[in-house]
Amino acid sequence: MSETSSLYIGLMSGTSLDGVDGVLADFAGGAIRTVGAAFTPFPAELRRELMALQGASENELEREALAANGLALCYAECVRQLLPSSDGPVAAVAVHGQTIRHRPELGFTRQTNNPALLAELTGLDVIADFRSRDIAAGGQGAPLVPAFHEAAFGKPGTARVVVNIGGIGNISVLRGDGRVTGFDTGPGNVLMDLWIGRHLGKPYDEDGAWGASGRVHQPLLDALLDEAYFRQPAPKSTGRDLFHDAWLDAKLKGFEDAAPSDVMATLTRLTAVTIADAIRNEDAQVDAVYVCGGGACNGTLLREIGAALGGVRVESTAALGIAPNRVEALAFAWLGYRFMQRQPGNLPAVTGARGARILGALYPA
Numbered sequence: 617m618s619e620t621s622s623l624y625i626g627l628m629s630g631t632s633l634d635g636v637d638g639v640l641a642d643f644a645g646g647a648i649r650t651v652g653a654a655f656t657p658f659p660a661e662l663r664r665e666l667m668a669l670q671g672a673s674e675n676e677l678e679r680e681a682l683a684a685n686g687l688a689l690c691y692a693e694c695v696r697q698l699l700p701s702s703d704g705p706v707a708a709v710a711v712h713g714q715t716i717r718h719r720p721e722l723g724f725t726r727q728t729n730n731p732a733l734l735a736e737l738t739g740l741d742v743i744a745d746f747r748s749r750d751i752a753a754g755g756q757g758a759p760l761v762p763a764f765h766e767a768a769f770g771k772p773g774t775a776r777v778v779v780n781i782g783g784i785g786n787i788s789v790l791r792g793d794g795r796v797t798g799f800d801t802g803p804g805n806v807l808m809d810l811w812i813g814r815h816l817g818k819p820y821d822e823d824g825a826w827g828a829s830g831r832v833h834q835p836l837l838d839a840l841l842d843e844a845y846f847r848q849p850a851p852k853s854t855g856r857d858l859f860h861d862a863w864l865d866a867k868l869k870g871f872e873d874a875a876p877s878d879v880m881a882t883l884t885r886l887t888a889v890t891i892a893d894a895i896r897n898e899d900a901q902v903d904a905v906y907v908c909g910g911g912a913c914n915g916t917l918l919r920e921i922g923a924a925l926g927g928v929r930v931e932s933t934a935a936l937g938i939a940p941n942r943v944e945a946l947a948f949a950w951l952g953y954r955f956m957q958r959q960p961g962n963l964p965a966v967t968g969a970r971g972a973r974i975l976g977a978l979y980p981a
């Protein structure tokens with residue numbers, strides 16, 4: 617470890633299962649500065665296996681261990697791409713791992729990973745397993761990004777909402793007086809990706825164009841909205857454990873005649889209204905909503921969130937100086953920095969943990 621370096625690498629591979637977002641960040645003097653960014657897509661076979669491991673299956677212990685090794689190779693490749701942008705020694709690599717189960721109600725969450733192998737491959741200190749300690753303290757272990765959103769985007773005297781739209785959606789309400797609330801809203805892109813994959817063989821709906829070509833099917837939307845998770849009070853978090861293909865197929869029963877493009881329009885609307893409802897229920901005089909994650913590239917979705925909020929300004933976090941696809945990896949770099957400073961990473965008001973906790977575990981270089 618470099619005791620004095622303020623340079624951290626953050627690696628995030630989220631519920632969309634598309635690959636690894638990496639950033640090299642400099643936190644010198646308490647500032648948050650992105651020095652470099654990289655994206656390493658998952659090889660198709662690793663992606664298939666990580667998808668299969670989202671549910672119970674044959675011989676999963678061994679398969680998980682092998683997938684974790686494959687994942688470490690991808691993480692190491694992402695680090696290799698980032699290192700040339702560094703103008704000094706890197707203090708540590710902070711790595712999220714790949715969520716394959718998230719069951720806080722049962723007292724566990726599992727981000728599969730092999731941080732020991734990553735330390736071996738990179739020769740750097742690696743910090744991993746950021747969620748377990750919060751769950752051990754009675755929290756949800758998620759979302760963790762609200763603390764970073766406050767540090768990066770908070771503005772005294774102004775209420776702002778930051779929405780991450782990855783596979784799952786989550787909001788952070790930055791109230792402008794130091795108070796922060798937040799939780800997972802439900803599906804972000806996960807159901808939309810699933811639907812377009814099934815019908816058009818594409819990984820996602822570029823800019824929401826296919827969704828925009830269809831018409832919202834109101835009875836189907838009502839059926840989709842009839843889900844206990846949406847009514848549950850915070851703290852709450854979710855994942856592919858709940859919002860998966862079987863959930864969608866059960867909701868589609870009786871709507872088999874709906875045109876695929878209309879279903880796409882309806883799934884886009886589902887993500888938009890569940891996010892907008894979550895924001896409205898927070899009862900804050902919101903100045904603007906800033907979107908990050910891949911969903912920020914879906915123009916249809918952004919327009920629909922704005923419309924559902926009665927015209928509140930909705931823009932990407934790029935308007936606040938951080939590209940939307942870098943925010944989560946930067947958040948984990950920052951959580952690594954907090955770990956090294958022995959500072960807490962969680963917000964008990966968000967996760968429901970008994971108290972602030974230092975998050976992560978160190979695998980020395």
Ligand SMILES: Nc1ncnc2c1ncn2[C@@H]1O[C@H](COP(=O)(O)OP(=O)(O)OP(=O)(O)O)[C@@H](O)[C@H]1O
Pocket residue numbers: 628629630631632633634780781782783784785804805809819820821822823824908909910911913914944
């Ligand atoms: N140009 C685009 N148009 C529409 N959607 C896009 C575009 N680019 C990315 N996306 C969506 O964003 C998703 C990836 O988002 P992101 O990388 O933020 O997710 P993640 O980090 O894996 O998920 P999570 O935040 O839930 O952990 C893609 O699967 C796709 O649905």
Ligand SMILES: CC(=O)N[C@H]1[C@@H]2OC[C@@H](O2)[C@@H](O)[C@@H]1O[C@H](C)C(=O)O
Pocket residue numbers: 630631715718725757758759760761762780782783784785786800853854855944
């Ligand atoms: C268990 C888990 O991996 N949760 C992710 C997921 O992706 C979005 C949402 O669900 C959020 O709760 C979380 O990720 C972000 C980075 C977080 O912890 O804030």
